[in-house]
Amino acid sequence: DNQEPGMAEGGVGIVCSAGRGNRTVTVKALVEGGAAEQSCTVQVGHQIIAIDNKDVTAFTLDEVAGLLRGPVHSSVSLRLLETREIHMEMERSEELDDYGRATIGVEWKQGSSEHVVDRAAAAGSGPAAPRRGDRLIKIDNLSTVELNDDDVRRLLEGSVGSTVRLT
Structure with missing residues (x-):
């Protein structure tokens, strides 16, 4: 602890929660x-x-909480990652994957249990378009929690003109 004895300690008014394995600390409340x-x-x-x-x-959550606390009136700099939930329906385009199948242009970090979007070039733009870092939570209303990479790929594939719903 690098605080002088007798100095008042304070926080920034963030209530945090921990994600998987007590890592990935998110803002739960303000x-x-x-x-x-x-x-x-x-x-x-x-x-x-x-x-x-x-x-x-x-x-860990405790380590992050410890860094957020400090002497009253001292400043602290935060870098945050925006997480958001979007609901969208997209039409599969002429962009084809390596096997000649229609795709919506969304790639994810494979081998991850969280299916995080890595590239979404053909998926469109605007506030509801998937962005790098977004997690695929549901595909056509099916939770991705228990799905492996092959399952996710199968759900995203389809014929040109068919639609897929992402959450």
Whole structure:
């Protein structure tokens, strides 16, 4: 602890929760009147990825909470990853995968249990389009939690003009 004895300690008004394996710390709630709420930038669902330019993506909830606390009136810098839930229906395009099958142009980080979008070139643009870092939660209303990469690929494939619903 690098705090002087007798100095008051405070936080920024963020209530956090931990994801898989007590890693991936996200904003669960904002304390009313706290610095985070007053910033109008921090939102529930944001993932905390760095504190004072220190990567905290592999830190536990307790480690992140410890870095958020410090002497009252001191400043702390946060880097957040926006996580969002989108619902969209897309038509499969002429873009074909390596096997000649129609695709919606979404690729994900394979070998991950979270199916995070890595590329979405042909998937369109705008606020509802998938972006790099988005998690595929459901495909055609089926949860991806128990799916492997081959299952996800099969759900995203189809004939040109058919549709797929992503969440």
